[in-house]
Amino acid sequence: MKRIGVMTSGGDAPGMNAAVRAVVRRGESLGVEVYAITNGYKGLVEGEIHRLTSNDVGGILNRGGTMLFSARYPEFKEKEGQLKGVEQLKKHGIEGVVVIGGDGSFRGAQSLSNHGFPTIGVPGTIDNDIAGTDYTLGFDTTVNTVVEALDRVRDTAGSHGRVLVVEVMGRDAGDIAIWSGLSSGAEAIVIPEKPFDINQIIKDLKDGFAEGKNQGLIVLAEGVMPAAELVRQIQEVDHTFNIREVVLGHIQRGGQPTARDRVLGSSFGARAVELLTEGKTGLCVEVVDEEIVTNKFDDIFNNLKHEPKLHLHELNKFLI
Amino acid sequence: MKRIGVMTSGGDAPGMNAAVRAVVRRGESLGVEVYAITNGYKGLVEGEIHRLTSNDVGGILNRGGTMLFSARYPEFKEKEGQLKGVEQLKKHGIEGVVVIGGDGSFRGAQSLSNHGFPTIGVPGTIDNDIAGTDYTLGFDTTVNTVVEALDRVRDTAGSHGRVLVVEVMGRDAGDIAIWSGLSSGAEAIVIPEKPFDINQIIKDLKDGFAEGKNQGLIVLAEGVMPAAELVRQIQEVDHTFNIREVVLGHIQRGGQPTARDRVLGSSFGARAVELLTEGKTGLCVEVVDEEIVTNKFDDIFNNLKHEPKLHLHELNKFLI
Amino acid sequence: MKRIGVMTSGGDAPGMNAAVRAVVRRGESLGVEVYAITNGYKGLVEGEIHRLTSNDVGGILNRGGTMLFSARYPEFKEKEGQLKGVEQLKKHGIEGVVVIGGDGSFRGAQSLSNHGFPTIGVPGTIDNDIAGTDYTLGFDTTVNTVVEALDRVRDTAGSHGRVLVVEVMGRDAGDIAIWSGLSSGAEAIVIPEKPFDINQIIKDLKDGFAEGKNQGLIVLAEGVMPAAELVRQIQEVDHTFNIREVVLGHIQRGGQPTARDRVLGSSFGARAVELLTEGKTGLCVEVVDEEIVTNKFDDIFNNLKHEPKLHLHELNKFLI
Amino acid sequence: MKRIGVMTSGGDAPGMNAAVRAVVRRGESLGVEVYAITNGYKGLVEGEIHRLTSNDVGGILNRGGTMLFSARYPEFKEKEGQLKGVEQLKKHGIEGVVVIGGDGSFRGAQSLSNHGFPTIGVPGTIDNDIAGTDYTLGFDTTVNTVVEALDRVRDTAGSHGRVLVVEVMGRDAGDIAIWSGLSSGAEAIVIPEKPFDINQIIKDLKDGFAEGKNQGLIVLAEGVMPAAELVRQIQEVDHTFNIREVVLGHIQRGGQPTARDRVLGSSFGARAVELLTEGKTGLCVEVVDEEIVTNKFDDIFNNLKHEPKLHLHELNKFLI
CATH class of the missing domain: 3.40.50.450 (Rossmann fold)
Structure with missing residues (x-):
């Protein structure tokens, strides 16, 4: 050849x-x-x-x-x-x-x-x-980019006693969500490969605030649903959270x-x-x-x- | 005291x-x-x-x-x-x-x-x-965070011959857009303090591609309109671009x-x-x-x- | 328990x-x-x-x-x-x-x-x-820290047609040098686990410059010898390089x-x-x-x- | 023209x-x-x-x-x-x-x-x-690069109750040292433009440890003397510190x-x-x-x- x-x-x-x-x-x-x-x-x-x-x-x-x-x-x-x-x-x-x-x-x-x-x-x-x-x-680069972004949004969430639902890429796979969620101490990681229990998530968030945490982080794989939808589902069950969605988008793809x-x-x-x-x-x-x-x-x-x-x-x- | x-x-x-x-x-x-x-x-x-x-x-x-x-x-x-x-x-x-x-x-x-x-x-x-x-x-930190994100999305835009409309924060002020846009070589910077001419923007993008650029970047201050709306307005005039909106969101606010x-x-x-x-x-x-x-x-x-x-x-x- | x-x-x-x-x-x-x-x-x-x-x-x-x-x-x-x-x-x-x-x-x-x-x-x-x-x-963090530093020093080396000998940590192990050297496109990686041939290194550097490269990078594990010593050994054989040593030191150890x-x-x-x-x-x-x-x-x-x-x-x- | x-x-x-x-x-x-x-x-x-x-x-x-x-x-x-x-x-x-x-x-x-x-x-x-x-x-880039490096070495110094003397660039000017030292909470900033009092530095370091700090940082402009020399001068007066010099070197010059x-x-x-x-x-x-x-x-x-x-x-x- x-x-x-x-x-x-x-x-x-x-x-x-x-x-x-x-x-x-x-x-x-x-x-x-x-x-x-x-x-x-x-x-x-x-x-x-x-x-x-x-x-x-x-x-x-x-x-x-x-x-x-x-x-x-x-x-x-x-x-x-x-x-x-x-x-x-x-x-x-x-x-x-x-x-x-x-x-x-x-x-x-x-x-x-x-x-x-x-x-x-x-x-x-x-x-x-x-x-x-x-x-x-x-994959490794993207996970690190996402983790850096999650570190950043946590600064802000913590300053406002806020819950953030952060939607990350991955198509039908939950890998980016799993790795970045574990790396960021997320209160919940929601992926396509596993059913999730919205009541459990809400309970974990509440327990966190009760124990003195000043914020909550949910990392959501895009393959499950859009972040806005998960926020809606959570609010349907519980209105008390100061909650917002964040869609990380294209920044996940680039970078050295x-x-x-x-x-x-x-x-x-x-x-x-x-x-x-x-x-x-x-x-x-x-x-x-x-x-x-x-x-x-x-x-x-x-x-x-x-x-x-x-x-x-x-x-x-x-x-x- | x-x-x-x-x-x-x-x-x-x-x-x-x-x-x-x-x-x-x-x-x-x-x-x-x-x-x-x-x-x-x-x-x-x-x-x-x-x-x-x-x-x-x-x-x-x-x-x-x-x-x-x-x-x-x-x-x-x-x-x-x-x-x-x-x-x-x-x-x-x-x-x-x-x-x-x-x-x-x-x-x-x-x-x-x-x-x-x-x-x-x-x-x-x-x-x-x-x-x-x-x-x-x-302000200085946020501008640098935005610039870093723009460097990242440019990698991707350049790989796909794409135009990106990136919405940045600033409430009614265009400062973040001006500084980050100039720092990132944006083809257009759209701010509340100055009227913009959509035909000029489209012309500049086309000239750029004609001269061999492989992507286009528009930095849009949130005080003007949402990114999706500007994309819509551009597509109304010209359908030929491979164009997408990116909303940087909360990552702009945090960080060291x-x-x-x-x-x-x-x-x-x-x-x-x-x-x-x-x-x-x-x-x-x-x-x-x-x-x-x-x-x-x-x-x-x-x-x-x-x-x-x-x-x-x-x-x-x-x-x- | x-x-x-x-x-x-x-x-x-x-x-x-x-x-x-x-x-x-x-x-x-x-x-x-x-x-x-x-x-x-x-x-x-x-x-x-x-x-x-x-x-x-x-x-x-x-x-x-x-x-x-x-x-x-x-x-x-x-x-x-x-x-x-x-x-x-x-x-x-x-x-x-x-x-x-x-x-x-x-x-x-x-x-x-x-x-x-x-x-x-x-x-x-x-x-x-x-x-x-x-x-x-x-280890993974340190390698990435070193790679980022090598990206930086390459900017400078390339601006001056310079050869840099960069000493990295690792005690008696060459792992940091191997990973960071490969990640940085080093012209030579010198580690304790393998003998090195100084004439081959010099030849590779010369070949690089002859092919149009504007700099040369040697990543040296601290377990072999200090950077200054390797610079000395190279200069003993060939005086024509614009060569410098860099000791990365403590920055390798910290960081998120x-x-x-x-x-x-x-x-x-x-x-x-x-x-x-x-x-x-x-x-x-x-x-x-x-x-x-x-x-x-x-x-x-x-x-x-x-x-x-x-x-x-x-x-x-x-x-x- | x-x-x-x-x-x-x-x-x-x-x-x-x-x-x-x-x-x-x-x-x-x-x-x-x-x-x-x-x-x-x-x-x-x-x-x-x-x-x-x-x-x-x-x-x-x-x-x-x-x-x-x-x-x-x-x-x-x-x-x-x-x-x-x-x-x-x-x-x-x-x-x-x-x-x-x-x-x-x-x-x-x-x-x-x-x-x-x-x-x-x-x-x-x-x-x-x-x-x-x-x-x-x-200048602005270099100061930020130095500050990032100082954040990193502080992690390590703090883990070991150590005093670090970090030599930064600037030729005859103390600007890099002043800006990066203030940005990093340095216990002392030593520059060519001002005489320094080694006893005052030692007192400040000791006061810091007495108040519960777990490390000390001295930022030294290269125009004053080499870091090793300042370490020597400090040790001549007081042997009790766990003290080290760090020379940041070429990484200060490069980077985006x-x-x-x-x-x-x-x-x-x-x-x-x-x-x-x-x-x-x-x-x-x-x-x-x-x-x-x-x-x-x-x-x-x-x-x-x-x-x-x-x-x-x-x-x-x-x-x-």
Whole structure:
């Protein structure tokens, strides 16, 4: 394999640039030329492809976002788009491709592989919602960004004897909520993976105030319901709280990657190139028990399950 | 004067704790005992008053929020509440009080002074909307918090070729928007003090994309309209943008104070005590041209005007 | 078990407060009273022991340092000191103790256990140099602090075409250097666990400048030699570099813990109490493959080995 | 004036990139082409000159260091070097130049102006040691960086009952020490502009410990003496402290600029270009009482004096 491509797709995640850098530099050390495919599958189909050298990826290790850009492109679900993509790759002499992104991106990657084009995936999404891997690239950074934001809003909540319901990202996964809630001493963490008892939450908040706490914090995963709705449900049962919702929004997605995401991105990117040069395809690099492993796209979609760390959710209960 | 009180009122602001610490320690150095009045005017009326020593304010210099808590208490607009407040102060042997807060808090402070009770104000609010002072306590920290958040959302916007409309705090003042917008290279800054031209904004965004920018940023002061409304207005004129609103919300208010707010809070707090011991009342400490000055509450309400730095708003136009 | 003690010993590490909080709150949920032993073994021997309630540990989760203080006390190596310690514990009705600290602290803990006093250890040290555990409490925070500092010094190095030799902590372990070096794109990472080739380093630096890099970064673990010495050795071979040493020093040790260290500290602390209530002693809680496990002090001292992630050190070579 | 140059010289300072960006963009809005002169006076003499467009300065507003690089070049003190510089400028059709840097850089700028070449200076240095201006570009960022580091080391000092002597930058000026010391609640701030009394410092430290403080912090300006020397002097008088020196070093210089430095850099850069187009030379833009003003290089060197805010130094005394 003499020439490969690399692209990012779906929502951007901190650490994606670290992975791109690793693809380029590990590639060069293996004698492989690397080409950037910009703007995801849209750029692939439209031929937005250009050479990336070691120099081009200098200084990007600590940057948030993705230097390769990303875009939505539902058309890639159709065979026509996929074949156009393969054609573009061949036109540029590219023999394999690394796709960095989430679940949706991997569907596209699998289709390329099914069309006989060697493809390796790298799980890059802040949501930590990909089957088979303990962590996705960007998750650690996002958790720390959220925790910093929660530290900030607690200052304010504590100054006003207030209860805050903070909605955090995660799509259908509660991982961001669990980790950031436990890290922030939240009185309740509400996630999609576990039913919650609104009366218990209200009781815990009241107990907290009774014991002298000057504020209450509920961390709510977006996959359950909007923050305003949970506030409404709480107020329906109990009107006495000085309660507000906070939606953290886009700030969760950006920012300089943590050390862990830089290391994970570098490891993922390097391994992905190695796999291509070893003739592999249809695989995703993942991390399990601190080891870089591989899983088939097929297994990720059909046989493996993402398991959030529910014992941490449980642990939080004892610490409020 | 042998015994004074200190309280925070209204929205909390980073640097309030620095001011409280300075009141206590400068007080002690002048032989004055300091008492905390917690939860603002509500606590005052209800007698939430206790001694504060030098030790009690150790380690609070770098904390956000206010260790004295704050609360809304519209009842203090009535004479009855005010007289109850004076009574509580006298009961504790307190001869003067420092009130740290915003415009509404100063109304209460003025009424205390009008009832013959020595009162000095300290302008503590993130909004920078108090007449007579160049800066309020908390403003510098909030601007830096907003800028950091804008740096983060730009990562994401740039990865997706997106336009973001970010709504920032400031009540009726555009100061936070002007400073954070200029600091973040915003394509447009929309503030209450200046009419805006939606066609110009759209043109600037388009010019930016045409020149190769991969994103657009509009910083919107909350005093103009909600972010969703500005998005709607833009889309009414032009549907082609990939545009989203972001409401920064409560994270703007908390966080560790910047060096400037720690220094300003320390200067304000120390000067406030000195003024009380000099027999002054009905005044607010403020900062003009880097000097700590005093203005009468009367002038702040009736004769002085807050002037945002419109030349910075103007400057931004040349730099996008 | 109705009453236990908790102490921190040795160098402080971010996350220690999270562990103390978890000991107290998990303890309370199990019906166990918790007592603080302040200033480490010195405080133990001198009877610095007081009750800690759930309220006392409110708001400490995000604080650096240790609220229980720490102190050096070599006298605890002697049997006399140890017996005095046990006596103090019994005098206060304490039936078990959690010791949070590093290798030296565990020697003391083991001696308590050997005297028949139930003792559980929690590995709290920034150096990541304890056998049997993948990570120690504080390591993740320190790595991120170092990476942030390296991002900063790179700004400056790049502005001057300079080579920087940055000495980081870690005692005899290279872990901090490996993680922070890989995260910062260091041209070389010099650690105690691997011999280094000064000519190779010089060649890599020269190659970097030849390829257009505007700076060079060498991350040096303190366990190898002082930064000034490595600068001297490089200059002995090649005088052409604009080279400087930077010793990061104490800033590496403090700061608010990362999410990961807050979660790890909470998990460690909670598990340590549970072990005491289960009648265990002479054990340390550790983390292996993302699971909280236990190892005997004996094994930690004699049979287990700390293994830094040398594959990351290797990986860095391909990415410079 | 149709074509101007911009360069940075001397030590880099956060905000320099904001100033460069403003020179380019304000220049373009005035119909002036801007050229980068890289590596300071060395690059000038050697003809390292290339066109800078609006696009080239996109995304640099929030970067530390200087994208134009900097270098020492004592040879520029000689007339020969200066004339070579003028020649290079003329060769590229450049009619005026903006020099961003400190005192030494302004000497070079003045010599260019004396040779009849229009030159405007921008005070960019972290040390705040330039006559005539209240603040230099980079000072606010550095103070905040130092304060953050002091917050961190205090965590550790407090955990060990330790006194820390922290040496901060500032060359012959005490400004960084005064601002960061007051912001950090330092027990003593030692600066070149004021004699200090070692017995008073020791007394204050002892009083602090006696009143229950668990640590002591001395902030020392590098212009007075090295930290190790002050530690030695203290220990000569009193051996009882657990005392250590910390030299903050290079981390003070880098990092993303604060909002204030981004605004100041933008204002300075824009005004500098305007002055050139107005036919001015031999001037430096400065900030006095929040207004951008100009002073002649001559006055900066000979008639104006830099005044650190000694009242803040005084204020700190009352707050420890």
